[in-house]
Amino acid sequence: MPRSAFSFVKATAQLGCLAVIGAALYSCTTRPVERGQATLPGLQGPPVVKVALSRHFPAPAAGAAIAIDGEYRVVSSKSGALLHHGTKLGDATLAANPKGGLALGGREFGERDLRILPAFDGTLKVGDRYYRGTLRAFLSDEGKLLLVNEVPMESYIAGVLGAEMPLDYPRAALEAQAVAARTYALFEIRQAEIDGRAELFHVYDDTRSQVYSGTLRETEKARAVIAATRGVALLSGGRLFCAYFHSTCGGSTEPAHLFFDVPQMSPLSGRPCEYCQGGKWRRWEVSIAKTDLCQRLGVKDVSKLKVAEKAPGIHALRIEAGGRSWNGLEFRLLAGADRLPSTAFEVEDRGANYVFRGTGYGHGVGMCQVGCKGMAELGYEATELLKFYYPGAEVLRVY
Numbered sequence: 001m002p003r004s005a006f007s008f009v010k011a012t013a014q015l016g017c018l019a020v021i022g023a024a025l026y027s028c029t030t031r032p033v034e035r036g037q038a039t040l041p042g043l044q045g046p047p048v049v050k051v052a053l054s055r056h057f058p059a060p061a062a063g064a065a066i067a068i069d070g071e072y073r074v075v076s077s078k079s080g081a082l083l084h085h086g087t088k089l090g091d092a093t094l095a096a097n098p099k100g101g102l103a104l105g106g107r108e109f110g111e112r113d114l115r116i117l118p119a120f121d122g123t124l125k126v127g128d129r130y131y132r133g134t135l136r137a138f139l140s141d142e143g144k145l146l147l148v149n150e151v152p153m154e155s156y157i158a159g160v161l162g163a164e165m166p167l168d169y170p171r172a173a174l175e176a177q178a179v180a181a182r183t184y185a186l187f188e189i190r191q192a193e194i195d196g197r198a199e200l201f202h203v204y205d206d207t208r209s210q211v212y213s214g215t216l217r218e219t220e221k222a223r224a225v226i227a228a229t230r231g232v233a234l235l236s237g238g239r240l241f242c243a244y245f246h247s248t249c250g251g252s253t254e255p256a257h258l259f260f261d262v263p264q265m266s267p268l269s270g271r272p273c274e275y276c277q278g279g280k281w282r283r284w285e286v287s288i289a290k291t292d293l294c295q296r297l298g299v300k301d302v303s304k305l306k307v308a309e310k311a312p313g314i315h316a317l318r319i320e321a322g323g324r325s326w327n328g329l330e331f332r333l334l335a336g337a338d339r340l341p342s343t344a345f346e347v348e349d350r351g352a353n354y355v356f357r358g359t360g361y362g363h364g365v366g367m368c369q370v371g372c373k374g375m376a377e378l379g380y381e382a383t384e385l386l387k388f389y390y391p392g393a394e395v396l397r398v399y
């Protein structure tokens with residue numbers, strides 16, 4: 001995404017994507033998800049996604065625990081030269097040695113940039129998680145060890161799907177999520193190339209990008225959803241866009257350009273949504289002490305807190321307090337996205353506290369996940385869900 005005044009908002013844009021609502025119907029989609037094909041410049045097949053493993057980016061000074069259930073090779077990223085071939089790696093520490101090179105299990109390689117290539121996909125373990133693809137270990141000039149999982153796009157999406165949407169959601173909702181996640185990731189790769197960080201990494205594995213948990217939630221159902229949507233993405237006027245999504249809009253999604261630094265466009269223009277009404281976040285109430293709010297917002301005065309301006313839907317666009325003003329999304333992130341479920345709220349002054357009464361969960365931009373569940377339960381298919389939440393978008397196979 002382009003640099004913006006709301007970069008800190010953008011950084012946690014996906015907060016609230018983890019929907020937590022219970023069981024749903026499992027319906028089978030027989031018609032294909034996409035309705036045609038498109039060619040994107042520079043994209044012949046599934047790209048490799050470079051995922052910064054946030055718990056190891058940078059890794060703690062003691063290094064990272066690595067294990068590989070089978071054969072593996074260690075190669076120099078620079079020359080491609082084989083540095084070591086092993087048959088199995090028990091819990092070993094990958095660390096920077098005092099002379100400035102990398103070491104694995106006490107074996108020093110005298111290199112600052114390595115790739116660990118397991119012979120069998122999914123046998124790589126970093127910390128307590130298994131990953132598909134390979135691992136790049138990079139020692140920065142500042143002496144920080146950075147770990148990046150390099151994984152083909154479809155395996156990446158398999159690691160995102162169950163982390164961003166409960167896998168007991170109906171099949172059509174999961175297919176829509178897979179397509180949105182793939183679009184978001186393809187857009188982020190493009191952005192990383194523009195920003196000049198693509199040589200090292202494209203995305204984070206947390207809410208700064210999309211939550212990615214390796215093979216942790218890769219079930220048979222998840223794999224079937226990925227296979228059914230392989231290579232399918234959303235385009236607007238033939239171009240990728242930042243396919244935002246969130247848990248529950250509460251009744252209306254909002255135009256993305258009011259909250260994020262993206263151009264105004266039809267698929268992200270916002271729309272009423274009547275399909276998330278029965279969800280867990282239909283109504284909520286949160287009380288926050290004024291002293292706590294002052295601290296979180298970094299101000300001394302939060303008197304006369306009010307929603308000064310609303311977006312076209314139901315979310316706060318501008319919030320005022322103590323003579324200061326915040327964008328709604330910025331306010332929520334500063335106040336604590338874990339405390340304030342959304343910005344679709346009314347506020348009441350109760351002396352020492354403010355009571356926020358609201359609806360929905362998440363930023364309210366793009367696809368409403370609980371709404372997708374509601375639509376899927378009514379028999380709508382993935383393409384219909386995507387065209388509902390991203391009006392005017394094309395659902396096409398891009399590789």
Ligand SMILES: [Zn+2]
Nearest residue numbers: 249273276368
């Ligand atoms: Zn909704």
